[in-house]
Amino acid sequence: MSLLVTIRTADLGAGVQKSAPADRLIEGNPEITVWDQDASHGGRVRSGVADLGVGTTRSMKGGDCEVVHIISGVAELTEEGGETRTFRAGDSFVMKPGFTGVWKTVETVRKVFTVISGA
Structure with a gap:
């Protein structure tokens, strides 16, 4: 098994459809599609691509710690007690x-992510 992994961002096929957990939903009903592409350290480190529909x-x-790279779309993140920051393709x-x-x-987002659980 190679220790160098390419994360594909196009021609992904069918992903796993998810909904935002009801207790975290603020506005809308954003559809979420996830393409997990790699996992290591007993599943504690996961990488892949996700599409996030419009909603809050x-x-x-x-x-957990999550590293995100936005491929397309626009998202606004507001840290509790902080200012709203806008992220776009390339951020x-x-x-x-x-x-x-x-x-x-704000506009459907496609992101590359790596989640490190229990960081």
Whole structure:
């Protein structure tokens, strides 16, 4: 098994359809499609691609860390007690363990992600 993994961002086929958890839904009913492409360390590190439909949800990372690169679309993130920041295609950011805030998808987002659980 190679230790170098390419994350494909196009021609992904059918992904796994998800809905935002009801207790985190603020506005709309954003559809979520996820294409998990790699997992390691017993599933503690996951990478892949996700499409996020328009809507607003509460984002709570707990002990997880998520690294995100936006391929397309527009999202606004507001950290609890902080200012709203806008992210567009080409932008990257990290939500560190303990992050709590609001994720608003303004235009459908396609993102590459890596989640490190229990970071």
